[in-house]
Amino acid sequence: MTSGRVLVVGSVNLDLLYRVPHLPRPGETLLGASLERLSGGKGGNQAHAAAGIAGAAVTVALVACVGDDDAATMLRADLARVGVDVAGMITVPGPSGTALIAVDERGENTIVVIPGANAAWPDGVMTRLDLRAGDVVVVQLEIPFPIVEDVVRRAAAAGARVVLNAAPLDRRAADLLDAVDVIVVNEVEAAELFGLDGDVDAEALTAIATELPATLVVTLGARGVLYAPPGGRVQSRPAYAVDAIDTVGAGDAFVGAFAAAWAASGSLETAVRAGSAAGALTATVAGARHPRLARAAVEALCGPLG
Numbered sequence: 001m002t003s004g005r006v007l008v009v010g011s012v013n014l015d016l017l018y019r020v021p022h023l024p025r026p027g028e029t030l031l032g033a034s035l036e037r038l039s040g041g042k043g044g045n046q047a048h049a050a051a052g053i054a055g056a057a058v059t060v061a062l063v064a065c066v067g068d069d070d071a072a073t074m075l076r077a078d079l080a081r082v083g084v085d086v087a088g089m090i091t092v093p094g095p096s097g098t099a100l101i102a103v104d105e106r107g108e109n110t111i112v113v114i115p116g117a118n119a120a121w122p123d124g125v126m127t128r129l130d131l132r133a134g135d136v137v138v139v140q141l142e143i144p145f146p147i148v149e150d151v152v153r154r155a156a157a158a159g160a161r162v163v164l165n166a167a168p169l170d171r172r173a174a175d176l177l178d179a180v181d182v183i184v185v186n187e188v189e190a191a192e193l194f195g196l197d198g199d200v201d202a203e204a205l206t207a208i209a210t211e212l213p214a215t216l217v218v219t220l221g222a223r224g225v226l227y228a229p230p231g232g233r234v235q236s237r238p239a240y241a242v243d244a245i246d247t248v249g250a251g252d253a254f255v256g257a258f259a260a261a262w263a264a265s266g267s268l269e270t271a272v273r274a275g276s277a278a279g280a281l282t283a284t285v286a287g288a289r290h291p292r293l294a295r296a297a298v299e300a301l302c303g304p305l306g
Contacts, residue, residue, distance in 0.1 A: 010043020049256030249288030
């Protein structure tokens with residue numbers, strides 16, 4: 001069943017990205033080369049990617065919390081500009097979420113996240129969530145875990161299809177797998193969540209996929225993606241060849257595009273192709289969001305999405 005709607009519940013941040021000659025040592029003061037104010041947060045990034053490739057048959061909405069500050073205006077506007085329905089973004093007292101990102105001349109970075117509004121969800125807010133059978137509901141772990149759990153349980157009860165991106169990893173995500181349709185993790189998260197030793201490959205995931213009640217999707221960066229339906233055979237898709245310069249946000253782009261393609265087609269294989277292509281394209285630009293991510297560019301890389 002498909003409804004043609006993707007509902008992302010998650011975080012939004014103002015990213016303050018500054019470039020320095022080297023990462024500062026304790027007590028050191030540096031002169032930075034530049035400062036950029038960018039929209040980020042895993043929820044916002046995923047909604048952005050979903051809207052970019054959705055097409056006319058799929059709508060994308062975001063439920064998130066922002067503060068009563070100037071950053072909130074920017075965060076809403078950037079998402080609305082690409083077609084995300086932001087009516088469900090909630091204003092709470094205080095600052096919006098903020099990420100302080102230092103990047104040195106070698107591309108190494110350090111990140112400090114101040115959750116702000118992302119940690120201040122009002123009580124009972126999920127009771128107002130409009131959930132419909134066939135919706136694709138996407139949630140990550142940058143918001144309070146009780147909110148994540150409430151969303152997952154309510155979505156499953158409504159007959160929606162739930163995509164859980166268990167990142168940043170919280171081991172409590174394992175307790176939600178009975179109500180989740182798709183679990184998406186990278187290889188580091190997969191190893192920790194499922195207690196794997198050694199390489200995360202098809203052989204290692206076979207026993208897990210056999211017992212898992214949800215579809216398993218494990219992204220491997222330049223090595224592609226492994227995926228398996230519940231109790232099914234693990235399949236592999238190689239990464240698309242691109243000139244990657246910055247992998248920040250590629251995982252979020254994968255999840256957002258995966259959700260939009262799945263909402264439209266109901267096909268796991270199509271969703272994986274779309275996610276892989278969107279992630280690859282995002283890695284070709286600096287920053288967590290590809291400013292021109294579009295369905296045509298994704299299909300040029302991975303073929304028709306139907």
